[in-house]
Every structure is written in C-alpha cells, then in structure tokens.
Amino acid sequence: MSNKINRRDFLKFVGAGTVGAGAGFLAADASKMSTEFLIPQVNLPEDYSPGIATWYNTVCTQCSAGCGISVRTREGRAKKIEGNRSHPVNEGRLCALGQAGLNVLYNPDRIRTPLLRDGERGSGSFSPISWDEALTTISGVLGTLKIQEKANNAYLLSGSVHGHLNDLFALFMDQLGSENYWQHEFSDPASLYAANKACFDVDVLPFYDIRNSKYLLSFGADYLGAWLSPVHYGVSYGHLRQGTEQRGRCVQVEPRMSLSGANADEWVEARPGSEGMLALAMAHSIVEQGLYSGGDAGDWKQALGAYSPASVAERSGISADRIVRIATEFASASPSLAIGGGAAGASTNGTANLVAVNVLNHIGGNIGEPGGILFNPASTFSGDTPRPRASYQDMLNLFESLSRDDAEVLILHDTNPVFTLPSSANVTAAVMAVPYVIGMSSFMDETMALADIILPLDTYLEAWGDSTPDPGVGFAVASIGQPVVKRLYDTRSAGDIILALAHQIGGELPANMPWTSMENYLMEKWRAIYQSKSNDSSAQGFREFWSSILESGVWGERPLQPVRPHQAMSQAMLSAMRMAQPSFAGNEGEYRFVMQPYLSLAFQDGRGANLPWMQELPDPLTSVVYNSWVELNPKTAAELGIREGDVLLVESTAGRLEAPAFIYQAIRPDVVAMPIGQGHGNYGRYASGRGSNPIEILAPEIDIDSGGLAWSATRVIISKTGRRVHVIKTDGTTRELGRNILGQEHGHA
Amino acid sequence: MMSISVLEALAHFKKPTLVVFVGLAGFVAGIWINSTYFGDASPVQPIEFSHRIHAGENEIPCQYCHVYAARTPSAGVPSVEKCMGCHKSIATDKPEIIKVAQYYAEQTPIPWIKVYDVPDFVHFTHKRHIKAGLECQDCHGPVDTMDRITRQQPLRMPWCVDCHTKKEVENGRDCLTCHK
Numbered sequence: 001m002s003n004k005i006n007r008r009d010f011l012k013f014v015g016a017g018t019v020g021a022g023a024g025f026l027a028a029d030a031s032k033m034s035t036e037f038l039i040p041q042v043n044l045p046e047d048y049s050p051g052i053a054t055w056y057n058t059v060c061t062q063c064s065a066g067c068g069i070s071v072r073t074r075e076g077r078a079k080k081i082e083g084n085r086s087h088p089v090n091e092g093r094l095c096a097l098g099q100a101g102l103n104v105l106y107n108p109d110r111i112r113t114p115l116l117r118d119g120e121r122g123s124g125s126f127s128p129i130s131w132d133e134a135l136t137t138i139s140g141v142l143g144t145l146k147i148q149e150k151a152n153n154a155y156l157l158s159g160s161v162h163g164h165l166n167d168l169f170a171l172f173m174d175q176l177g178s179e180n181y182w183q184h185e186f187s188d189p190a191s192l193y194a195a196n197k198a199c200f201d202v203d204v205l206p207f208y209d210i211r212n213s214k215y216l217l218s219f220g221a222d223y224l225g226a227w228l229s230p231v232h233y234g235v236s237y238g239h240l241r242q243g244t245e246q247r248g249r250c251v252q253v254e255p256r257m258s259l260s261g262a263n264a265d266e267w268v269e270a271r272p273g274s275e276g277m278l279a280l281a282m283a284h285s286i287v288e289q290g291l292y293s294g295g296d297a298g299d300w301k302q303a304l305g306a307y308s309p310a311s312v313a314e315r316s317g318i319s320a321d322r323i324v325r326i327a328t329e330f331a332s333a334s335p336s337l338a339i340g341g342g343a344a345g346a347s348t349n350g351t352a353n354l355v356a357v358n359v360l361n362h363i364g365g366n367i368g369e370p371g372g373i374l375f376n377p378a379s380t381f382s383g384d385t386p387r388p389r390a391s392y393q394d395m396l397n398l399f400e401s402l403s404r405d406d407a408e409v410l411i412l413h414d415t416n417p418v419f420t421l422p423s424s425a426n427v428t429a430a431v432m433a434v435p436y437v438i439g440m441s442s443f444m445d446e447t448m449a450l451a452d453i454i455l456p457l458d459t460y461l462e463a464w465g466d467s468t469p470d471p472g473v474g475f476a477v478a479s480i481g482q483p484v485v486k487r488l489y490d491t492r493s494a495g496d497i498i499l500a501l502a503h504q505i506g507g508e509l510p511a512n513m514p515w516t517s518m519e520n521y522l523m524e525k526w527r528a529i530y531q532s533k534s535n536d537s538s539a540q541g542f543r544e545f546w547s548s549i550l551e552s553g554v555w556g557e558r559p560l561q562p563v564r565p566h567q568a569m570s571q572a573m574l575s576a577m578r579m580a581q582p583s584f585a586g587n588e589g590e591y592r593f594v595m596q597p598y599l600s601l602a603f604q605d606g607r608g609a610n611l612p613w614m615q616e617l618p619d620p621l622t623s624v625v626y627n628s629w630v631e632l633n634p635k636t637a638a639e640l641g642i643r644e645g646d647v648l649l650v651e652s653t654a655g656r657l658e659a660p661a662f663i664y665q666a667i668r669p670d671v672v673a674m675p676i677g678q679g680h681g682n683y684g685r686y687a688s689g690r691g692s693n694p695i696e697i698l699a700p701e702i703d704i705d706s707g708g709l710a711w712s713a714t715r716v717i718i719s720k721t722g723r724r725v726h727v728i729k730t731d732g733t734t735r736e737l738g739r740n741i742l743g744q745e746h747g748h749a
Numbered sequence: 750m751m752s753i754s755v756l757e758a759l760a761h762f763k764k765p766t767l768v769v770f771v772g773l774a775g776f777v778a779g780i781w782i783n784s785t786y787f788g789d790a791s792p793v794q795p796i797e798f799s800h801r802i803h804a805g806e807n808e809i810p811c812q813y814c815h816v817y818a819a820r821t822p823s824a825g826v827p828s829v830e831k832c833m834g835c836h837k838s839i840a841t842d843k844p845e846i847i848k849v850a851q852y853y854a855e856q857t858p859i860p861w862i863k864v865y866d867v868p869d870f871v872h873f874t875h876k877r878h879i880k881a882g883l884e885c886q887d888c889h890g891p892v893d894t895m896d897r898i899t900r901q902q903p904l905r906m907p908w909c910v911d912c913h914t915k916k917e918v919e920n921g922r923d924c925l926t927c928h929k
Binding site: 009018024026037043050 | 764767768769771772773774775776777778779780781782783784787789792816817820821822823825826827828829830831852853856857858859860861862863866
C-alpha cells in the first residue's frame with residue numbers, strides 16, 4: 001500500500017467515521033431505558049399503600065346463598081375474590097361464579113350513565129342523560145301518580161333482594177301507595193317453601209345439616225351444583241365424606257345425573273315426577289319393618305298403605321327390592337337426611353314430592369336432630385320484611401294486571417323475566433303494555449331493552465348492602481356488604497336511587513325515609529340492631545360494633561336453645577301428605593321425551609352468561625364450553641340415528657329451539673336434558689347470540705300447591721335438522737378404550 | 750521530511766482495514782458523546798425541585814415525603830397534597846411553587862421523570878433494604894447536595910450482586926431473590 005492518502009481515501013475515512021459515530025450514538029440511545037414517569041397521587045389515599053394488598057370483607061350477591069367474600073384490592077382496584085374464612089355459610093370457600101365477580105365489576109358491557117330511550121320502544125336504542133334529568137323525570141312521573149292517588153298502578157319487580165334493601169323497597173312502595181312489590185327469581189324454590197310451610201309451619205327454609213349426616217338421600221336436589229347454597233353444601237359434603245372416621249354415604253334420585261349424582265355412591269334413575277312416591281314407598285317400608293319409633297305408627301301404617309314398594313316400583317321405574325334396600329339403609333344409618341329439590345320440586349306435583357321427602361325424614365327420625373333437618377330461628381333483625389317472592393302464578397297475575405289499561409309505571413330492578421320465564425308467559429307483551437317502564441340494572445339485557453329509562457347500578461363490589469342468607473345455617477347470621485372499590489362509572493346503588501327519589505317526590509316520603517344515603521340508612525338500621533343486642537356484644541359503642549362487623553364481614557348470634565320440632569308436626573304431615581301423579585305437557589305418544597332443563601353453578605338462571613370466565617368454564621359433567629347442547633341417552637341416540645354434534649330440533653307444545661346433540665350415558669332413555677343459561681339475545685358481547693334457552697320452550701305447567709313453574713313437566717319431540725356442528729369440549733371421549741383407567745383387569749367403560 | 754507517525758504505523762495495513770478501524774473509533778466516540786452530552790442520568794423535571802434545599806438545608810428526613818419506603822416495595826413520591834401541606838404558606842411566590850399550586854388546583858399529578866428504575870423482571874423492594882439498615886444515600890448518593898437528582902448507579906446486576914456478596918446477604922446470590 002502506498003502511504004499516500006488521496007482524496008478518495010480521505011472521503012472513505014470521513015464516511016466510515018461518521019457512520020460509526022452515528023451508529024455508536026444510536027446504540028447508546030437504544031441501551032437507555034425509555035423515559036418513565038413517576039405519577040404521584042394528587043391526594044394521599046388513606047386506605048392503602050402502593051404495592052400492598054388490602055383485603056375487604058363483604059358479601060357475594062351472585063346468587064341468593066349469601067356467601068361471605070374477602071376481596072383483595074391493590075391501589076384501590078379489586079384484584080381477586082376469595083371466600084371469607086370466618087363466614088359460616090361458605091367457611092372460606094367460593095364457587096366459580098363468586099370468583100367471577102371481577103368479571104361483573106370490570107365488564108366492558110356495563111351501563112355507565114343513565115339512559116333514555118330515543119327510538120321505538122323495545123328497539124334497544126338509548127342515549128345518555130344526566131342523573132339529575134333521570135331522577136327528576138322519574139320522580140315527576142311517580143309524584144304525579146301519588147298526587148292523583150293512582151300510585152297503586154305503579155309496580156316494582158325486583159330480582160332476589162335480601163336484608164335491608166328489601167325493607168327499603170317495601171317501605172318506598174308502601175309510602176308511594178302501592179301494594180305491587182314483587183321479587184322474581186327463576187330458581188326460587190317455591191315448592192320447597194310450600195312443603196316446609198305445610199309440614200313444619202315455617203316461613204324460612206330449614207337448615208339441612210348435611211355436614212353431620214351419615215346418609216344423604218337426595219331427591220333431585222343438586223346440592224353440589226346449583227341447589228340453594230352450593231358452597232355451604234360442598235363444604236358440608238366434604239365433612240360428611242371425610243370429616244370423621246365413618247364415611248357418609250350418598251344416594252341421588254334423579255332422572256338425569258347431576259354433579260351431585262356423579263359424586264354419590266348410588267344413582268337412582270327414577271322417572272321424572274315419581275320422586276315423592278318413591279320417598280313414600282321408602283317410608284312405607286320403614287314403618288312396615290317396625291323401624292319407626294313414633295307413637296302414631298298405626299296412623300302412618302294406614303296413611304302409607306297405598307305406597308307399598310311393589311306398587312310404586314312400576315310407576316317410578318325402580319325395583320321394589322331396591323326401594324326396600326335403600327329404605328333400610330336410610331333407617332339404620334344414624335343420623336340420616338333426605339333432601340328434595342331441583343326437578344323433583346318442579347313437577348306439577350312438586351310440593352307433594354317435597355312433602356313426601358319431609359315425611360321420609362320424619363319416619364326416619366331425622367327431624368330436629370343434628371345431621372338431619374334443623375330449624376333456623378326466626379330472624380331477629382328489626383323490620384325484616386318477608387321477601388315478596390313471586391311464584392310463577394303470581395307472575396302471570398302480575399302480567400295480567402300490567403296488561404290492563406290502568407297500569408301506569410313498572411320499575412324493574414335487577415331482573416330479567418323475558419329470559420327467565422317461558423315465552424308462553426308473554427312477558428314482552430306485558431312489559432310493552434305498560435306506558436312507562438323504568439329499568440335499574442348494571443347491564444343491558446332482554447328485559448331492560450324494553451324500558452323507557454334505565455338507571456345504571458353499582459355492582460355489589462361498589463355498593464352498600466346487607467344480606468341474611470336463606471337458607472340459614474342453623475342460627476341467625478347476617479353480613480354487611482361494603483364497597484371494596486370506588487365506583488368505576490357514573491353509577492349509583494339501588495338504595496341511593498330509591499332514597500333520592502323519595503326526597504324528590506316529597507309529601508310525607510322525606511319525613512318517613514329521612515336517610516341521606518344507603519350507607520346512612522344501613523348504619524341507622526344496624527344501630528337499632530346493636531341497641532337491641534348490646535348485652536350480647538363485647539363492642540364498646542356502636543362505632544366499634546359497626547367497624548368490627550365490617551372488618552369480620554359477618555355477624556351472627558347462636559341460639560341459646562336449639563329450635564325443637566313442634567309436637568303436632570307428625571299430625572300436620574299426616575294431613576299434608578298426599579300424592580298426585582305428575583302430569584306433563586304434550587301427549588306421550590308424540591312428544592316422547594321429558595325435557596329436563598337444569599341450572600348450572602356457572603350461569604345460574606342465565607345471569608352468569610355475560611362473564612367471560614363462566615363462558616370458558618367447561619361444564620363439570622360434559623366438559624362442553626361456549627354453547628348449549630341436548631343430552632341424550634346412547635340408546636335413544638342410536639335409535640334415532642343421532643351422533644354427537646347433530647343439530648337437533650327440540651319441539652314442545654309451547655315452542656321450538658335448535659341445539660347440538662351430546663350423548664350422555666347417565667340419563668334415562670325417555671328423558672332429554674338441556675343446561676340453562678345460554679341463548680341470550682341482548683346481554684352484552686360475551687353472552688349474545690350463543691346457544692339456545694330451554695326455558696323459552698317450556699309449557700306453562702304449574703305446581704298446583706305452590707304456584708311455582710313446573711319446569712320439568714314439558715315433553716318434547718326430538719328430530720335431526722341434518723346440520724352438524726363441532727361440540728366444543730375439553731374431554732376426548734367418555735369411554736375407557738382399553739386404557740385400564742379404573743385399574744381393573746378387565747375394565748369395561 | 751518527517752512523515753506523520755500514525756500513518757507510518759498504519760502503513761502496512763490495507764486501506765479497507767483502516768476504514769473499519771476508523772469506523773470503530775467513530776462508534777466508540779458516538780457512544781461517549783451520547784452518554785456525556787445526552788445522558789439520561791439527570792433528566793430535567795417538570796418542576797425544578799431541589800433536594801438540596803429540602804433534604805440538605807431544611808434537613809427534612811427522606812421518609813417524611815417518601816412515606817412508603819419502609820413499608821412497601823416502592824418508596825413513593827409525595828402526593829401533590831403533601832407538597833401543598835407546606836407550600837400553602839411557604840415560598841408561595843416562587844415561580845416553581847406557583848406551578849405546584851396550579852397542579853393542585855387542577856387536581857392533576859405532577860409527571861415526574863423516573864431517575865432510578867429497574868426492569869420489570871427484577872423484583873426490588875425498598876422495604877427490605879431499609880430493614881437491612883441501609884441508608885438512602887448508599888444507593889442514591891448525596892441527594893442532600895443535589896439540586897436536580899443525578900443517577901449515581903446504573904442499577905446493573907453486577908453492582909447488586911457485588912453488594913449482596915460483600916454484605917453476605919442471606920440468599921443474596923440466589924436467582925429467585927430478585928427474579929421471581
């Protein structure tokens with residue numbers, strides 16, 4: 001190389017140097033952290049430290065069970081929900097729907113401001129308005145009715161509401177001058193209330209002491225699934241099985257195996273509606289064997305004479321030997337317990353079935369005994385108004401009066417009867433017939449879409465409230481629900497709305513409802529409770545009492561004396577006991593299958609369908625996600641040439657729907673089953689347009705004694721549409737296919 | 750005539766190699782220029798807050814403002830309310846304090862720029878280090894002499910491990926202590 005650097009070389013060096021320096025500069029820049037900010041609070045929050053979790057105890061309202069929950073919050077945001085360990089209902093456990101409360105709070109489909117209808121009624125077209133405007137409009141309408149003394153033409157239909165909010169609703173309607181306050185709940189066990197009233201003369205559900213029982217005989221009650229208080233029964237079931245040295249035995253009587261049936265030792269596939277007869281046949285057998293210890297054995301022998309196992313065997317589809325064997329086991333196990341509910345209580349003879357179950361308990365000597373049926377003491381809460389539970393018959397009457405000319409205003413609170421009642425009830429037409437409909441809900445749904453004005457509600461994690469669980473746990477217990485986070489949107493709680501309306505309507509309402517807020521109202525009510533109980537409380541003053549309840553999330557008082565059964569009970573049961581045959585809509589020849597819709601823990605009556613976690617939770621027995629399905633026995637499927645995934649047309653006398661077939665071994669061949677919950681038309685992005693709703697095609701059959709909807713009394717025709725879909729499920733096959741999973745040498749699945 | 754010695758030394762390299770050398774030299778120079786004149790160790794803050802005046806002259810303890818340091822992972826920046834607690838009456842006419850008052854009046858947080866930061870995959874907590882008896886100055890330097898905060902440590906892993914080793918921290922060299 002020559003040591004001369006010519007002009008060309010010089011340019012090369014300059015170029016290389018510049019490019020190198022530029023690359024170095026950029027490389028150094030790239031290795032820097034991006035600018036991040038330290039954003040301080042404007043005002044220092046008193047109740048948390050950043051990075052440290054704060055737990056708040058409150059109460060779950062996802063179903064009526066009233067479990068205590070502990071919510072983990074960080075920086076003022078709810079992050080996780082767990083069961084409250086000191087709460088006697090759930091003892092620290094929580095179900096999937098309870099866990100999914102966060103999906104309720106953070107749901108993107110929440111209504112965020114008051115809405116005013118701006119299109120045709122029922123078109124679902126709304127535009128936002130201010131709270132001032134909304135409340136002024138509504139109080140104007142209600143105030144006018146009151147002045148004209150036509151307030152009885154105002155109706156309040158709510159979902160299930162417990163505790164003092166129920167009192168407040170009742171007081172408000174009373175002050176307004178209306179007697180039309182109802183609570184509607186699809187899963188309301190109307191026949192169970194009626195049966196217990198007839199047998200024991202009690203208005204609240206008794207305490208089923210599954211925990212201490214040694215033999216649990218369930219007639220249709222899916223106590224591990226969606227019956228009454230599933231988390232409490234789940235904990236109790238665990239204790240029954242493994243809590244003591246003697247493992248309790250479980251027998252489940254139901255035409256379609258539920259989660260409880262799958263966990264039982266024995267599944268008794270009785271015909272739908274025959275559960276009560278079966279119970280009486282067992283009672284008959286116990287009395288005949290001389291295992292009944294009561295003094296009136298003669299009376300019972302006579303009363304049960306018509307229900308010999310042999311005569312019931314054919315009607316129930318269960319052999320006489322088997323009935324006698326189970327009866328003997330039931331009578332000799334101590335303590336034993338029979339429970340009834342679900343489909344057994346939702347036949348046309350539902351109440352009679354459940355009375356029969358009570359009779360079996362009485363004959364088995366389980367009433368008033370630990371491990372049997374215990375009675376909850378009458379609630380000791382001041383002004384604890386009984387909930388105006390509307391049976392199906394009440395709802396039909398309500399819709400009839402709504403359709404009359406004089407109905408003026410309907411207030412809907414947190415209820416979706418368009419979805420949870422059969423289409424034959426004509427809910428939509430009845431609601432549309434009312435001139436002015438006010439909706440209160442956190443979410444748009446099929447019923448809210450019919451409203452004229454919608455007030456967005458806080459979720460239960462943002463609002464004050466309280467709850468007395470029903471069924472109770474053998475002693476009086478209550479929980480206060482407190483906001484665990486500041487409200488996310490421009491929403492209010494139902495209590496605050498009612499109080500604001502009362503103040504604006506004026507007249508004597510503000511004087512009789514003087515509270516400034518739901519929180520203030522609750523505190524005043526609890527102050528009265530404290531004053532009447534101050535002897536039992538170690539708290540120094542109300543403030544301490546109040547904050548200790550908020551901190552622990554539960555308040556209860558154990559009864560000094562256990563509530564004993566009434567002496568005349570045996571006689572009451574003798575006279576209440578009678579057995580009607582179940583009847584079904586649709587003649588057996590044409591409508592071959594009895595349809596059994598069933599509630600799932602995840603969706604309840606469909607309210608859980610807008611929660612993404614619940615949508616992606618596989619059904620515990622079929623493992624299906626995201627859709628509806630029709631369960632068929634393999635024999636039925638083979639006979640009709642149906643394979644899994646065939647889209648079926650399901651027709652009842654009241655309507656038709658389509659859903660894919662799922663072959664399910666544990667169902668009677670003359671029964672088909674469908675899960676409740678899917679099939680929403682207008683319930684947010686996660687629920688809408690998914691699956692089909694079996695409630696829709698239910699025939700308007702009624703349990704005569706309670707007026708409840710007999711939702712397992714509809715017969716259907718099944719036919720193939722010719723289309724097929726892929727059923728999305730997490731299981732491969734339910735067959736063992738020689739894998740020897742059961743560990744038997746010649747296992748057959 | 751003397752020739753330039755560098756050129757002579759380089760004489761037996763081929764020209765393309767020289768070009769690479771010059772490029773590399775430029776690269777190093779680029780990095781140096783960036784970190785010397787364009788560094789992020791001492792960013793300009795939205796308000797010219799002086800630690801020298803507060804912590805130095807007025808001897809306000811660190812944790813009077815950084816309230817969470819002993820209790821939580823993050824030391825915490827004082828809330829705007831906290832600033833106003835004193836500055837409602839102190840130095841209210843200074844232009845920088847007027848800015849603070851304005852933030853408070855508008856109820857907006859002051860967007861301070863982070864000087865010390867560790868990546869998200871590092872689990873660092875102030876609480877532990879204060880419990881272990883470290884002084885704030887051990888890592889953050891003589892804050893009480895700085896008007897504007899200048900980063901003293903790049904907070905790289907060798908520096909952390911070095912200290913953990915010297916102080917014989919229990920499980921101080923365990924991966925999961927910081928990366929969890």
